[in-house]
Amino acid sequence: MGLLKQALPFVGIFAAALILPLVSNDYWTLIATRAAIYWVLVSALNLVVGFAGQLAIGWVAMLTLGAYTTSVLVAGNVMPPVNVFLALGAAALVGGVAGVIVGLPALRLRTFYFAMTTLGFATIVTQIALAWQDVTGGGIGLVGPVMPAPLDSIFGFYLFCLALAAFCTWITANVAHSRFGRSLVAIRDADVAAESAGISKPLLLGSVFLFAGAMAGIAGGLFATLQSYISPEAFTFDLSVLFFIAILIGGRGSILGPLIATIVLTWLPEFAAPLVAWSTFLYAVLLLVIVLAAPGGIAALLDFRSRRPIEADRSIVVHTDVLPEILAGRLSADPILLKGIVLSFGGVRAIDGLDLQVEPGQVHGLIGPNGSGKTTTLNVISGFYHPEAGSVTLGTAPLPMDAPQTRAASGIARTFQTPRIIGESTVLQNVMVGGAINGKGSFVESLLALPRHRHDEAMLRHDALLALRCVGLAGLAEVRADRLQHSELRFLEIARALMVRPRFLLLDEPAAGLSGDEIHSLGSLIRAISRQGTGVLLVEHHADLIFEICDQVTVLNLGRELAAGTPAEIRVHSEVVSAYLGS
């Protein structure tokens, strides 16, 4: 799967676009210009909708803002006329700021709330454009900006928009294939795992909202130039529907799919006159069909790779010899300390005054009946739950509460009872998500594929392949994660956690659903990890595994410590035997 092969469809589409004006007339060139301008907006919005999964249905508002900003500045009806390129820059600024404002609620609330916010914003922008007559010309509108020669001709302007569209394709593809793109998808499909990997949701989403708003602002300025005259009627909600639906029809997490969909949806109404009136109705029907029948969109239809059969009879062979290279040099002398932790859910005390010490270099088993507070304890350590009393420290340094995204930086990684993986991404991409905090390059460097971005990618890829080899999944690196067996997902989660180079690894029932052989492999893997100096906290129900590999065992019952000691001591502890193990 070479880079060349991936780029081929894009090259084909833009080459076809280049020769279009030579083989057709001005009318079709204008339509193609419109498609290119739409793509400038859609390609960036794709990161918000397709990658981060945020349902921004009212993005036409940013187009409107950009169009008015550019037109007003160039026309000079509030201040002296401005150069058209400066005005486009201002449009990007206005669009970007608006994008961040509209995106703010998405940091706390997803889906319907965010969709509503963008819808409400779109309504308000149109109302303001209508009412603020001195500046916007109200319902009558105003003249759009004119480009300087040679961009003022139909052909020249088309080439300009096309070049910009190609540039946008390139930069969004760069982001999509960077740790930022993978982190966005992680936020969409496995946000809890993303936070545990240290991905900062506000910062990342803020960046893409800013970017998508700015590109929409620029697209707005170009749209105003193309229309040559703008009024609020030019920015109907139908346009927003087109942008949004193009991404969903194209397929989430794809770039080629939405590009094809944008071109098709822009051209569709031109094929038959009656379609113009019914076009939005048709888009809506398409959306319903896609949601109900083919959630993967065009991209899923084009994904031939995932239909190739994978070997059915596979077994996991772990390679612990690569662990020194994976965990190199990231050791802790301090234990994780829990003191007097109390946590209730409603009237139930899930943890009732628990002290716990997890030493580096040891495997610490945490066992107990269902509901005894094992997973809850793990969630307290990893920062998802805020205890009512007690402290969680790493040595003497307190670990911040309600901040699971800080744990990776402290060297604390975890897995989940129900594997939290990104089904649509490959196994390799899933593991690379775990190393998001190891990257050095910024979002802008990734946009432009600058050296630090390329270095990050090479490093993450190398580390992820190493981690996959360690847990015995190297042969499945390029397979979509949702095609794996359940037991393989458990090892995949461990590989992702290893990417943090953890000083402490928290495992939540890693042996659940595994076969006897697999449990044996898991045991030797965990043991080997702890021998490298990493402390392991192991929540498990398989008593055999616990007693085989643990250095220390704590038994919980009703949120309290029932017993603690070495496996040999626990095995003969009378209360533990009667309450939990059975004789």
Place this chain on the structure above:
Amino acid sequence: MLTAILLSGLAVGAVYALIGVTYNVMFSASRVMSFTAGQLGMLGGVLGAAFIGVLGLPAIAGFVLTLAACAAIGVLTEIIAVRPVLKSLEQHLYVLSTLALALMIQQFTAITWSTEPQPFPSLFGLQGGGVGDEKFWLPILACAAVVVGLEFLYRRTLIGRAFLAIAEDNFAARALGLPERNLRMASYALAGVIGGLAGFASGQLFLAFFANGAMLNFLGFVPVALGGLGNNRGAIIGGLALGIFQQSANFLFGGVFASVAVFSVFIIVLLLAPQGLFGAPAQRRV
């Protein structure tokens, strides 16, 4: 001036509150927020104008037909856009499916009815824009009727209690043998009636206009966000407060300011109290 602000504020607020209740009734039965809530309000106005104004039916016949049609649209929403995506609620596909259906309703109305606002006939001949104008009183009356009706339904009738049981705990209700699917369809029919009533009662206030759907979608959702999902009392109080706030801003500072103010309040409330002012705490994620 104060009377005018209060009266028009309560009138539009009553409509927002009713659309908020429409959202809630659908949400309680299915845990789905549906974009069709505002469209039902729009249809109430357009269908009322079509039956009474265009076809010349008696007002009472037009009223009954409008509500029946909206109930049917409610049931249709459940069948087309809600039931198929209930299995995977956590993927939030309902946002897209109900959005698609809402757009279809809106575009169909725009093309077959009109893209311009059309007049809604007077029902009792009380017009003139003053304090006695029925366009202010009808939404307020409709809102009061719905409050009383829902209270009666939920407190006094078996089916109302079954609605509450499903809203409280879907699985337990099914385990008790409640016909969950039929109750859900009934809830969507009820939502259709409430949304249709809101649109019919506000026909003279907002006119019969296809774009009212999107407007009501947003302004009807604000009280839900304020009051918390599924909280009808919160939605009614939030709706009326929103109406008075919006109309005060409108009278005192103008329409642009009112729009911006409403949107700002919405964003600020979402940031400060994501579960609404009367809402329940967030669910556990891990």
